[in-house]
Amino acid sequence: MRKTEICFSPELIHLYDLQEKIVVVVDIFRATSTMAAALANGVTEIKTFENLESCKEMATNGYLIAGERNGKTAPGFQLGNSPVAYLQNKYAGQKLAMTTTNGTLAISKSKGASEVLIGSFPNLSATVNYLQSQKKDVLIHCAGWKGMFNLEDSLYAGALTKCLESTHIASDDGSLAMKALYEKEGHDLKGFLSQASHAKRLQNHNIDSDIDFCLTLDLFSIIGKVENGVLKSQEI
Amino acid sequence: MRKTEICFSPELIHLYDLQEKIVVVVDIFRATSTMAAALANGVTEIKTFENLESCKEMATNGYLIAGERNGKTAPGFQLGNSPVAYLQNKYAGQKLAMTTTNGTLAISKSKGASEVLIGSFPNLSATVNYLQSQKKDVLIHCAGWKGMFNLEDSLYAGALTKCLESTHIASDDGSLAMKALYEKEGHDLKGFLSQASHAKRLQNHNIDSDIDFCLTLDLFSIIGKVENGVLKSQEI
Numbered sequence: 001m002r003k004t005e006i007c008f009s010p011e012l013i014h015l016y017d018l019q020e021k022i023v024v025v026v027d028i029f030r031a032t033s034t035m036a037a038a039l040a041n042g043v044t045e046i047k048t049f050e051n052l053e054s055c056k057e058m059a060t061n062g063y064l065i066a067g068e069r070n071g072k073t074a075p076g077f078q079l080g081n082s083p084v085a086y087l088q089n090k091y092a093g094q095k096l097a098m099t100t101t102n103g104t105l106a107i108s109k110s111k112g113a114s115e116v117l118i119g120s121f122p123n124l125s126a127t128v129n130y131l132q133s134q135k136k137d138v139l140i141h142c143a144g145w146k147g148m149f150n151l152e153d154s155l156y157a158g159a160l161t162k163c164l165e166s167t168h169i170a171s172d173d174g175s176l177a178m179k180a181l182y183e184k185e186g187h188d189l190k191g192f193l194s195q196a197s198h199a200k201r202l203q204n205h206n207i208d209s210d211i212d213f214c215l216t217l218d219l220f221s222i223i224g225k226v227e228n229g230v231l232k233s234q235e236i
Numbered sequence: 237m238r239k240t241e242i243c244f245s246p247e248l249i250h251l252y253d254l255q256e257k258i259v260v261v262v263d264i265f266r267a268t269s270t271m272a273a274a275l276a277n278g279v280t281e282i283k284t285f286e287n288l289e290s291c292k293e294m295a296t297n298g299y300l301i302a303g304e305r306n307g308k309t310a311p312g313f314q315l316g317n318s319p320v321a322y323l324q325n326k327y328a329g330q331k332l333a334m335t336t337t338n339g340t341l342a343i344s345k346s347k348g349a350s351e352v353l354i355g356s357f358p359n360l361s362a363t364v365n366y367l368q369s370q371k372k373d374v375l376i377h378c379a380g381w382k383g384m385f386n387l388e389d390s391l392y393a394g395a396l397t398k399c400l401e402s403t404h405i406a407s408d409d410g411s412l413a414m415k416a417l418y419e420k421e422g423h424d425l426k427g428f429l430s431q432a433s434h435a436k437r438l439q440n441h442n443i444d445s446d447i448d449f450c451l452t453l454d455l456f457s458i459i460g461k462v463e464n465g466v467l468k469s470q471e472i
Contacts, residue, residue: 008385012247015383147251149244151409173387173432180428181413184420192416196409 003137004164006157006174009144010102010109022136023113024127024160027143028152029198030081031103032118032224033214034066037083039233040123040220042092046231048104049097052077058097066098071205074099083122083213106143107226113139116226119156121189122219126236128163130223138168140175151196152214155189158182189215239373240400242393242410245380246338246345258372259349260363260396263379264388265434266317267339268354268460269450270302273319275469276359276456278328282467284340285333288313294333302334307441310335319358319449342379343462349375352462355392357425358455362472364399366459374404376411387432388450391425394418425451 007013026032035046043064049055052067052074059065059078066079073080081100098104110116114136119127131138140160142153158178161170170176185192193199193215202211222233243249262268271282279300285291288303288310295301295314302315309316317336334340346352350372355363367374376396378389394414397406406412421428429435429451438447458469 006385008244009248011251012245012383012385015247145409147248148408149242149248149410149413151413154409154413172384173381173390173434174385176431177385177387177390177413177417180420181417184416195406195412198409 001169002135002167003171004140004161004168004175005172006140006142006161006178008142008149008154008174009147010106011147013109013141016139018110018113018139020114020136021139022115022117022131022134023110024117024119024138024140025103025106025110025143026119026140026153026156027100027103027106028120028156028214029202030083030210030214031100031143033120033122034081034083034086035098035118035224035231036120036123036220038086038091038096039224039231040222041086042089043086043094043096046096046098047229048107048231049099050105050108052099055097055099063095063097064091066096068100070101071201082207082210084209102143102145106141110141118224118231119160121156121215121217122213123222124159124163125218126221126223128160129236131164132167138164145198150198152193152198154178155182155185155193159186237405238371238403239407240376240397240404240411241408242376242378242390242397242414244378244385244390244410245383246342247383249345249377252375254346254349254375256350256372257375258351258353258367258370259346260353260355260374260376261339261342261346261379262355262376262389262392263336263339263342264356264392264450265438266319266446266450267336267379269356269358270317270319270322271354271460271467272356272359272456274322274327274332275460275467276458277322278325279322279330279332282332282334283465284343284467285335286341286344288335291333291335299331299333300327302332304336306337307437318443318446320445338379338381342377346377354460354467355396357392357451357453358449359458360395360399361454362457362459364396365472367400368403374400381434386434388429388434390414391418391421391429395422
């Protein structure tokens with residue numbers, strides 16, 4: 001059997017050996033859900049940035065620019081971090097530069113892995129199918145919230161661990177815990193997550209449609225994979 | 237309502253505000269279980285050390301010395317990290333100096349809190365009763381394993397959160413997750429934890445009696461509290 005592990009925070013990722021593993025970066029509310037939506041709706045590539053200024057400069061290179069801090073669109077950016085903004089192929093054919101509070105940092109801290117994917121509920125089954133077709137162990141890297149454990153990323157990690165169990169064993173304590181938690185709470189993700197700190201934060205911003213989108217399973221049949229520093233889609 | 241939060245690793249504790257909170261340090265396998273056993277069996281005080289040498293020097297001051305690294309008694313120490321060694325008042329009236337792989341570090345990193353307690357299943361109800369008699373919020377600080385999330389500490393944190401729910405609300409994502417996990421798996425702690433990495437590590441050392449002890453509820457009616465750098469018991 002191959003293995004699944006979960007790292008709950010970018011502040012702990014230095015404790016893990018990334019070599020020869022496929023790292024799945026997860027920031028359910030909302031960065032990696034937004035990336036999946038953008039790629040599935042025809043955005044050709046996404047470059048991610050840790051800081052706002054380098055991201056903003058990409059506008060001069062013809063990129064759409066998306067910037068979010070603390071749940072809001074950063075000043076001077078065309079787009080924030082809402083997945084529904086990309087639906088109906090609104091930006092098809094364009095290139096996107098993106099920076100968010102947590103998700104883009106987790107991607108940059110995943111360097112050194114054999115492959116880096118982005119994970120979301122809307123492309124969960126596609127990601128499962130791809131991972132099962134590969135021969136490598138999987139490390140799920142939760143973006144968390146400013147270094148802390150967060151419920152939605154962890155539950156996705158539990159869902160992915162559960163879906164992979166026929167080929168990948170839950171090999172660390174984090175994956176055992178989250179697989180069990182998903183078995184208990186996965187039938188009502190929205191109900192359970194409505195208690196979570198970040199869902200409350202988002203509700204304050206009146207983006208309930210984003211939350212619904214981010215918790216919808218299997219809308220898309222693509223995976224998102226980082227190649228040479230650029231995130232692109234691959235049809236599964 | 238007062239609040240409960242969980243920090244899953246000493247490597248994340250800098251993200252939390254400890255002021256005005258009671259921090260409960262947890263290292264179920266086995267440091268804090270051993271401390272509870274020692275105090276309940278008449279050990280008068282415990283000084284904790286991060287490194288082996290400073291701990292060993294306490295022998296010249298008349299202290300019993302206990303040292304553990306990677307699950308084994310460290311060379312030159314009288315005692316390792318087994319709770320059952322202290323039963324039947326074997327070391328009653330003596331003072332103990334102790335260093336372990338994870339637990340003693342978590343205690344030293346909890347400085348700045350209003351109070352620091354040690355938590356274990358054998359004194360769970362006593363700790364609950366004490367916390368409910370106080371007016372402060374609670375932060376449960378899991379020692380983890382070399383910085384990583386671990387299942388037994390996290391499940392204890394879920395048990396404590398569950399037992400406090402009439403007075404303290406689960407206020408962060410960690411406490412919500414672990415309360416739900418304890419509700420699912422708490423009826424068979426040993427069965428669930430037998431999958432956990434550290435339990436496997438301990439089974440390799442043939443200390444099944446330690447594991448049984450560490451998972452037994454409410455053997456003792458004392459709490460363990462750090463005061464002026466020294467851990468002492470208080471009858472509840």
